[in-house]
Amino acid sequence: MTEQEAREEICRIGRSLFERGYVHATAGNISVRLDESEGGGFLITPTDVCLGYLVPARLARLNAQAQQLSGDKASKTIALHSQIYRAACAFDAQTRSIIHTHSTHCVALTLRAQTPESVELLPALTPYFVMKVGHVPIIRYHRPGDPQAAHLVAHTITRYGEADKPIRAVMLARLGPNVWHDSPAAAMATLEELEETARLMCLSANVPEPLTDLQINELRQTFGARW
Numbered sequence: 001m002t003e004q005e006a007r008e009e010i011c012r013i014g015r016s017l018f019e020r021g022y023v024h025a026t027a028g029n030i031s032v033r034l035d036e037s038e039g040g041g042f043l044i045t046p047t048d049v050c051l052g053y054l055v056p057a058r059l060a061r062l063n064a065q066a067q068q069l070s071g072d073k074a075s076k077t078i079a080l081h082s083q084i085y086r087a088a089c090a091f092d093a094q095t096r097s098i099i100h101t102h103s104t105h106c107v108a109l110t111l112r113a114q115t116p117e118s119v120e121l122l123p124a125l126t127p128y129f130v131m132k133v134g135h136v137p138i139i140r141y142h143r144p145g146d147p148q149a150a151h152l153v154a155h156t157i158t159r160y161g162e163a164d165k166p167i168r169a170v171m172l173a174r175l176g177p178n179v180w181h182d183s184p185a186a187a188m189a190t191l192e193e194l195e196e197t198a199r200l201m202c203l204s205a206n207v208p209e210p211l212t213d214l215q216i217n218e219l220r221q222t223f224g225a226r227w
Contacts (some may be wrong), residue, residue: 001096001183006032006043007056013184014045017101018052022195026050027102028176029075030184033085033095040064044081046072080150084180087157091166094182099191102176105198110138110173121171122197123210124227129197130211130219133179133190134226135165141173153178166226169194 001009010030017023028051031044041063045054049072060074066082068074081098088095109121121136122129137156142149153170160167168190169179177194181187201208211219219225 001032001035001038003034003038003043003061004056006034006038006184007059009184010043010045010059011054011056013099013188014051014054017099017188017191018050022103022191023051023101029077029081029100030187031075031078031081031098032184033097041069042066042078042081042085044074044078047075076145079145079147080153080178083150083154084157084178087154087161088166088180090158091161092182095180096182097184097187098178098180099184099187100176100178101191101195103191103195103198105202106171106177106195107174108202109198110171121177122194122201123208124216125197125200125208125210127211127215127219128193130216130227131223131225132193133169133197135160135167136169136171136177136194137167138171138173141175144175168226 010032014030026048029045031042034041044060045051046058046060058072060071061069062074062078063069066078077100084098085095119138121138124130139149139152156170157167168181169177171177179187179190179194181190216227220227
């Protein structure tokens, strides 16, 4: 993907998420890690902009050290995104895009009770959640932009990866999910599956029974599910 294609794709994804209610107001951000053939570094949405009205030429362009080169002021979450890329690429070198939203049902689940760091957002409720999302550890609450949160997210990605459970998402308590994949479109699909599964959990009168170990193992063997 060229830099121009990445700029246009970030704007397309942002508009799609906004128009369908996955993001609101100026919440959320999207980044892309550019190939070395495109000069390396990152593109990220500017701070305090609505994802529904992004302009390709105004996206923030940063170098490999996350120092801004051009465009509007970068989102403060670039520090978090940089650490996610660094940690996730150790287990999946094709990690190219990160999306962060304040998705309603995901956030609602973290408001039900204060949960330990080790707790995950959702059990294995549906086959597509297992196949397309996987484990989603909850990161205890930190203020937006807190460097401690970025450190904890990177540590969590490494811990799961070293346990042979590579993850594609973490949930920041009271804030929202960060998801990553090999393209903005694939990251969006992961986010959609995560938010819809959280919605199912919120709509259930009782806590649903998760898939059994046998059913999950079948998904691993048949579809290569990362669970």
